[in-house]
Amino acid sequence: MSHANAALTPRHRLKVAKLVVDDGHPISEVAARFQCSWPTVKRWAERYRAGETMQDRSSRPHTSPNKTPLHVVKRVVSLRLRKRLGPVQLAALCGIAPSTAHQILKRCQLHRLSYTDRATGEPVRRYEHDRPGQLIHVDVTKFGNIPDGGGWRYVGKRQGDRHRAATPGKPRNRYHEPLMGHCFVHTVIDDHSRVAYAEIHDDEKAVTAVGVLQRATAWFDQRGITVERVISDNGAAYRSKLWQQTCRDVGITPKWTRPYRPQTNGKIERFHRTLTDGWAYARHYLSEQERRNTLGRWLHDYNHHRPHSACGGQPPITRLTNLPGQYS
CATH class of the missing domain: 1.10.10 (Arc Repressor Mutant, subunit A)
Incomplete structure (x- = not known):
């Protein structure tokens, strides 16, 4: 050289x-x-x-018998762009090693940043409870409602404004612009198994949060999970007397994260990012109702089919046993 x-x-x-x-x-x-x-x-x-050039030759071999086939590389890139999956999930779906998937992403400049805490830049400190139901995480995330015809993320700002103006039945602000509002996704995730439950509502009030908790505990109970503790942030709904009274009624001990420390509830915060990439903005929805109708199907895919790195590359439902339709 x-x-x-x-x-x-x-x-x-x-x-x-x-x-x-x-x-x-x-x-x-x-x-x-x-x-x-x-x-x-x-x-x-x-x-x-021999009439050859005096420049350096490439050290690349003429043939690479063990090179990853081109169709596998294209599938890895396609799944990365469409579903925003990591190397572990891509490896399970494409039948290759996670290191190979990472090398493909790196070569295509689609690899992730180092797995560090985004807030502090320090290595993530992980914890996990020993059995399902020992602790569940709850939180709320919200997304702007999609106007009829599609939102600005896919059709552009100008066309998105036209779709908003043409969407019927929406109140207007002082400038006569339509107010699309937000959809509030109330999420619950089991600390050990990573099995998730979610509902969409139009608010994040204490009454709504309590109803989600009651239905979530019943849903987990049907799958053999007895909820013992629940952890949440310090939002008004989770600090209310109604929340604490409901927790006592169903036999759950409420816990709260330290103020300004969302890392304590990091499992559900990370789930929200997966929810955002895999469902909320995954494709061009033509209406808000269309997006809401797909949440149940996406949750089933997340719980039953999507490989999870915390579960050894297996779907979260595999950490629960003897469930009807577990491998459907």
Whole structure:
């Protein structure tokens, strides 16, 4: 490989080769003159004799028998772009090793940043309870409602504004612009198994949050999970007396995260990112109702089919046993 201080740059390689081939100087004398080994002089002389270039050759092999097939590479890239999956999930779906999936993503400049805490930049400290139901995480995330015809993320700002204005039955602000409002997704996730439950509502009031908790605990109970504790942030709904009273009624101990420390509830925060990429903005929805109708199907895919790195590359439902339709 040539560099700034190389003994034989391409120009000097040509000079060495001409001294040996054209002028007939001995290889040993030319090597001593240019302070390099005689095999080096012989190599460049033979290349000059064969009419080859004096530039560096690529070190890439002519054939790579173990190279990942092109159709697998295309599938990895396609799944990455469409479903925003990580190397572990891509490896399980494509039948390759996670390291191979990561190398493909890196080569295509689609790889992730280092798995560090986004807030502090420090390595993530993980914890996991021993059995399902020992702790569940609850939270609320909200998304702007989609106007009829599609939102600005897919149709552009100008066309998105037209769709908003044409959506009927919406109140308007002081500037006569339609208010689309938000959909509030109340999410519940089991700490051990990562099995998730979610409902969509139009608010995040305490009454709504309590109803979600009651239905979620019943849903988990049907799958053999007895909820013992629940952890949430310090939102008004979760600090209300109604929330605490409901937890006592169903036999659950309420816990709260430390203020300004969302990392404590990191499992559900990470689930929200997966929910955002895999469902909320995964494709062009033509209406808000269309998006809401797909949540149940996406949750089933997440719980039953999507490989999870925390579950050893298996879907979350595999950490529960003897469930009807578990492997459907």
